[in-house]
Amino acid sequence: MPLDASFVGRSWPPRTYTVGREKIREFARAVGATDPVHTDEDAARAAGHPGVIASPTFPVVFTWEATREVVDDPALGLDFTRVVHRDQSFELHRPVVAGDVLTTVVSVDDIRELAGNDVVTFRCDVTDPDGETVLVCTSTLVGRAGEAT
Amino acid sequence: MSLPEVAVGDEIPGRTVPVTRADLVRYAGASGDLNPIHWNERTAVDVGLPGVIAHGMLTMALAAQFVADWAGDPAAVRSFSTRFTRPVVVPDDDEGASVEFGATVKAVDDDGTVTLAVTATGPDGKGVLGKALARCAPRT
Numbered sequence: 001m002p003l004d005a006s007f008v009g010r011s012w013p014p015r016t017y018t019v020g021r022e023k024i025r026e027f028a029r030a031v032g033a034t035d036p037v038h039t040d041e042d043a044a045r046a047a048g049h050p051g052v053i054a055s056p057t058f059p060v061v062f063t064w065e066a067t068r069e070v071v072d073d074p075a076l077g078l079d080f081t082r083v084v085h086r087d088q089s090f091e092l093h094r095p096v097v098a099g100d101v102l103t104t105v106v107s108v109d110d111i112r113e114l115a116g117n118d119v120v121t122f123r124c125d126v127t128d129p130d131g132e133t134v135l136v137c138t139s140t141l142v143g144r145a146g147e148a149t
Numbered sequence: 150m151s152l153p154e155v156a157v158g159d160e161i162p163g164r165t166v167p168v169t170r171a172d173l174v175r176y177a178g179a180s181g182d183l184n185p186i187h188w189n190e191r192t193a194v195d196v197g198l199p200g201v202i203a204h205g206m207l208t209m210a211l212a213a214q215f216v217a218d219w220a221g222d223p224a225a226v227r228s229f230s231t232r233f234t235r236p237v238v239v240p241d242d243d244e245g246a247s248v249e250f251g252a253t254v255k256a257v258d259d260d261g262t263v264t265l266a267v268t269a270t271g272p273d274g275k276g277v278l279g280k281a282l283a284r285c286a287p288r289t
Contacts, residue, residue: 023179030179031210032166035223047150048288049224056213056226060206061180085205089230095223 003077003111003118003143011107012070017062021098024054031055053095060088063124063137066104070122071141076108078120078143086119087140093133102134103127109138118143150222151287152263161219161252161265166211168203168237169245176207190241198236205233208248208277212267215250216283219265224288227262231281237271246272252283261287 021041028038033055036043044052071078096102103126110121121140128134155161173187182204185192193201209231217223239246249270256264267281 027179030172030176031207031214033214033217033223035217037223047222047224053224055210055223056217056229057206057210060182064206065181085233087230087232088206088209089228091228092226 003113003120005111007076007108008111009108011105012066012073014103014105015062015066015069016101016103019054019096019098019100019102021052023061024052024058024096024098027058027061028055031057049095049097051098053097056090056092058096059090059092059124059126059135059137062102063104063106063126064139066106066124067122067139070106070108076120078118078141082144084142084144085139086142087121087138089138091136093135096134100134101129103129110140114142116145118145150225152220152222152225152261152285155254155257155263157254157257159254161254163249163251164215165247165249166215167245167247168207168211168239169243170201170239170241172245173201173203173207173239176204176210180204180206182206198238200238200240202236203239203246203248205236208233208237208269209281211248212250212269212278212281213283216252216265216267216285219252220285222288225285226283227286228284229282231267232279233277234279235271235275235277237277248272248277255282 105125109123112119123138126135252265252267255266263285265283269278271277
């Protein structure tokens with residue numbers, strides 16, 4: 001059944017995530033990011049950052065979790081077991097830094113049907129405690145149509 | 150920090166990154182994406198995949214890393230977008246799957262911002278990322 005198009009523009013309650021230094025280090029190791037600005041406080045400060053900075057796709061750690069909660073909202077009607085991640089984008093206004101307290105608001109940017117599959121674009125707006133935008137990311141998921149059984 | 154001097158059409162020297170099952174487990178833990186298709190052969194085959202596949206987001210992260218290393222400054226990477234066109238199947242051996250990254254300069258703006266069209270090719274020679282674009286800006 002096609003998803004309810006009235007979900008476009010709807011957003012979910014904000015979630016807050018505190019960025020830990022060890023998580024930044026762990027993620028950097030996992031993606032082969034060897035620049036010391038990800039692991040060494042002194043190197044990060046020497047490069048002009050207030051602390052160790054996250055590698056560019058690190059925000060997926062908290063934005064995917066926030067998006068996943070929305071995907072699982074039964075009102076939306078998307079079956080996660082049939083979902084394929086089709087597109088991803090990050091727009092980084094500044095690097096994510098250890099100690100950042102970030103608020104993520106997930107919203108539905110677009111819903112369309114393509115060859116019987118539901119295609120949903122989720123958007124995460126991530127801000128700091130002053131309300132400044134830190135990053136915006138989008139994830140487009142395809143809910144494959146169920147097979148007739 | 151300035152970016153390397155480039156002109157539209159220039160090719161950025163590529164690199165090949167091996168991805169093993171151990172890398173998938175490490176990325177699963179670091180990212181929190183514990184979907185078993187990325188570490189459990191049985192589940193992957195059950196859902197119709199040829200085998201365990203890499204997280205699309207891991208391939209994207211490795212591509213972003215390739216760009217960050219070219220820029221010489223991870224903070225220079227301002228945007229990155231891609232489509233996941235094909236899965237990277239990661240065999241249960243010590244070599245894993247090799248993913249080859251490359252990039253071409255698509256635009257150079259007056260303020261020094263460089264847009265790269267990034268490619269990622271799986272072990273079978275087919276592209277695994279589509280329309281991958283990275284924008285890097287020099288930091289002042």
